[in-house]
Amino acid sequence: MSQTITIDPVTRLEGHGKITLHLNDAGSVENAEFTVTQVRGFEKFSEGRPFYEMPSLMARVCGICPVSHLLASAKAGEAIMAVRIPYTATQLRSISNLAQMVQSHALSFFYLSSPDLLLGMDSDPVTRNIFGVVGANPEIGKAGIGLRRFGQTVIEILGTKRIHTGWIVGGGVTDPLTLDKREKMLAMLPEAYANIKLALKWYKSILPSFKREVATFASEPSAFLGMVGKDGKFELSDGTLSLIDPKGAPIATGITAADFDDVFGEAVEPYSFTKFAYFKALGYPDGSYRVGPLARLNIAKTMGTPLADAELDEFRQLESGPVQGSFHFHQARLVEILYGIEKIEELLGDAEILSPHVRATAGVNCLEGAGISEAPRGTLMHHYKVDDNGLMTWSNMVIATGQNNHAMNRGILQVAKEFVRGNELEQGMLNRVEAVIRTFDPCLSCSTHAYGKMPLAIELRGPGNELLSKIRR
Amino acid sequence: MREKTPEPRCLILACGNPLRGDDGAAWRLAELAQPQLPSSVRVILQQQWTPELAEDIARADAALFVDCSLAAQPGSVTLESVTAATAFPSFLSHHVDAASLLRLSESLYGLVPATANLLLIGAFSLEHTEELSPAVKAAMPKALELLLGWARNQTEDRPI
Numbered sequence: 278m279s280q281t282i283t284i285d286p287v288t289r290l291e292g293h294g295k296i297t298l299h300l301n302d303a304g305s306v307e308n309a310e311f312t313v314t315q316v317r318g319f320e321k322f323s324e325g326r327p328f329y330e331m332p333s334l335m336a337r338v339c340g341i342c343p344v345s346h347l348l349a350s351a352k353a354g355e356a357i358m359a360v361r362i363p364y365t366a367t368q369l370r371s372i373s374n375l376a377q378m379v380q381s382h383a384l385s386f387f388y389l390s391s392p393d394l395l396l397g398m399d400s401d402p403v404t405r406n407i408f409g410v411v412g413a414n415p416e417i418g419k420a421g422i423g424l425r426r427f428g429q430t431v432i433e434i435l436g437t438k439r440i441h442t443g444w445i446v447g448g449g450v451t452d453p454l455t456l457d458k459r460e461k462m463l464a465m466l467p468e469a470y471a472n473i474k475l476a477l478k479w480y481k482s483i484l485p486s487f488k489r490e491v492a493t494f495a496s497e498p499s500a501f502l503g504m505v506g507k508d509g510k511f512e513l514s515d516g517t518l519s520l521i522d523p524k525g526a527p528i529a530t531g532i533t534a535a536d537f538d539d540v541f542g543e544a545v546e547p548y549s550f551t552k553f554a555y556f557k558a559l560g561y562p563d564g565s566y567r568v569g570p571l572a573r574l575n576i577a578k579t580m581g582t583p584l585a586d587a588e589l590d591e592f593r594q595l596e597s598g599p600v601q602g603s604f605h606f607h608q609a610r611l612v613e614i615l616y617g618i619e620k621i622e623e624l625l626g627d628a629e630i631l632s633p634h635v636r637a638t639a640g641v642n643c644l645e646g647a648g649i650s651e652a653p654r655g656t657l658m659h660h661y662k663v664d665d666n667g668l669m670t671w672s673n674m675v676i677a678t679g680q681n682n683h684a685m686n687r688g689i690l691q692v693a694k695e696f697v698r699g700n701e702l703e704q705g706m707l708n709r710v711e712a713v714i715r716t717f718d719p720c721l722s723c724s725t726h727a728y729g730k731m732p733l734a735i736e737l738r739g740p741g742n743e744l745l746s747k748i749r750r
Numbered sequence: 751m752r753e754k755t756p757e758p759r760c761l762i763l764a765c766g767n768p769l770r771g772d773d774g775a776a777w778r779l780a781e782l783a784q785p786q787l788p789s790s791v792r793v794i795l796q797q798q799w800t801p802e803l804a805e806d807i808a809r810a811d812a813a814l815f816v817d818c819s820l821a822a823q824p825g826s827v828t829l830e831s832v833t834a835a836t837a838f839p840s841f842l843s844h845h846v847d848a849a850s851l852l853r854l855s856e857s858l859y860g861l862v863p864a865t866a867n868l869l870l871i872g873a874f875s876l877e878h879t880e881e882l883s884p885a886v887k888a889a890m891p892k893a894l895e896l897l898l899g900w901a902r903n904q905t906e907d908r909p910i
Contacts (some may be wrong), residue, residue, distance in 0.1 A: 388801075407801060408838030408839060408850075408854070409838070411838070411854065411857050411858060412838060412857070415857060415858055418857075419858045422801050422802055422804065422805075422858065423805070425801075425802055426802040426805065429802060440797075
């Protein structure tokens with residue numbers, strides 16, 4: 278007798294989603310669906326707006342990673358303007374994107390996932406939050422809050438606001454960096470280094486206690502997509518995309534924003550409002566791939582900064598070939614935080630970082646443009662079309678969650694097969710099915726990520742949709 | 751231990767969304783007050799209070815939290831002392847209240863301001879508008895007087 282289990286809503290994510298597990302006649306999990314239940318409509322309501330308004334408008338997609346949207350949108354605008362932005366503007370925008378990477382990863386790791394890691398996946402949901410982390414391990418709590426504060430403060434120093442700054446625009450940035458602002462950022466670096474070193478040491482010490490989760494959390498081999506810079510170096514803001522196969526061999530390299538729509542497609546499944554991105558040459562779902570910290574570390578030849586390179590060497594020892602276990606997204610995030618801090622320091626020391634030349638200006642020179650950046654959760658692409666007056670006629674965004682969608686669904690199925698046993702619905706199963714999603718840190722959209730007391734229910738239903746069993750917290 | 755400074759470090763934390771009617775009352779009040787405040791008073795305007803503020807709070811000698819509340823009588827203004835919560839909240843959304851922030855400062859940095867107060871303005875409506883409701887608008891002079899009086903007390907009466 279086939280049955281269905283629904284987890285609705287899934288907590289500690291950016292936005293709302295639900296999970297449905299389908300059981301076969303033998304009571305084993307046969308299929309899993311991760312459903313994103315929201316519609317945002319940004320692509321539609323941006324129609325008719327001037328293209329130069331798009332960065333600030335599209336940044337409102339998210340309060341956690343607005344800099345990535347600003348960047349991808351500004352680059353799409355620059356393609357429409359057909360301009361090359363000043364060198365210093367590129368470097369300054371990179372600092373802002375790196376700072377966002379640090380603060381967003383700190384939120385994901387310390388606020389959303391570390392409660393599971395520190396307190397245990399079966400611990401009381403009432404204490405499984407950042408306050409529980411502070412209570413159980415104040416130094417880790419302090420490090421997490423400190424890193425988030427560091428990233429937010431750098432964004433604020435550069436752009437006067439920590440969320441939804443209007444500083445990044447098509448053509449560059451609105452204001453150059455001043456000496457006193459640079460000194461303020463440099464002064465924060467020692468504490469940031471100390472915090473991430475503490476976190477990495479702690480994480481590596483607890484990793485051995487999660488062997489079962491490492492083995493079953495979305496660990497099926499997949500392709501990976503991410504940005505790289507010159508010589509295959511790790512890059513987040515200004516590079517091209519590379520796609521590697523599950524064994525690490527290149528499938529496609531040098532993919533630019535302008536190529537994106539030719540190379541990648543988006544499939545639609547009837548159960549979710551989020552699309553499923555795939556590599557067109559392999560079709561859907563065979564062309565599905567993963568993006569984000571795990572993908573980026575698997576693709577980059579080197580990080581390009583000394584401490585992060587040492588961590589990358591260690592990270593690569595986790596598995597033979599590309600690291601497939603999605604549980605290792607956590608460690609990849611910490612390595613990227615370390616890289617972000619090192620790279621910010623390097624960029625602040627750039628001889629031209631205080632240059633006043635930070636913005637190129639132009640009108641409409643092309644009627645279509647696309648831009649890419651690496652958001653904390655993975656590759657982000659904005660694609661715009663305008664009329665002769667520069668008014669938007671069409672837009673499309675491809676976000677990380679859509680690109681990880683297939684892997685997340687497969688991951689839920691994998692973890693459910695391991696932890697769900699027929700009619701026995703247990704809190705521990707629920708926690709792990711949620712936790713596998715959390716490793717991807719999906720951004721379903723900006724919404725509350727209240728946790729602990731958020732209503733959460735799993736329903737077990739029979740073939741006639743009759744309720745067989747239900748647990749709630 | 752907090753280092754001694756010639757002037758007390760006063761912190762005003764105003765919370766709210768100016769695009770949501772009376773929810774922006776604290777924000778607008780802090781903006782009104784800012785030009786009249788001594789230089790030793792730092793003002794932080796945020797749409798929500800978050801855990802990252804704990805360090806700023808720990809460093810302050812005196813902290814004033816300014817917020818609005820739908821639970822209070824619309825247009826009412828109260829100034830009360832606030833102390834660190836005895837326990838952390840059992841969940842976290844985007845927002846942390848004043849007592850929990852004090853608790854966090856204490857737990858992470860071992861410090862809380864010697865004086866901590868909450869200035870609460872009773873809200874009438876949090877609908878989408880940049881205008882305050884008539885009741886809250888009428889309460890702003892009293893709220894401003896209380897806020898400036900608090901700042902004066904902290905900066906003038908402190909024994910050196």
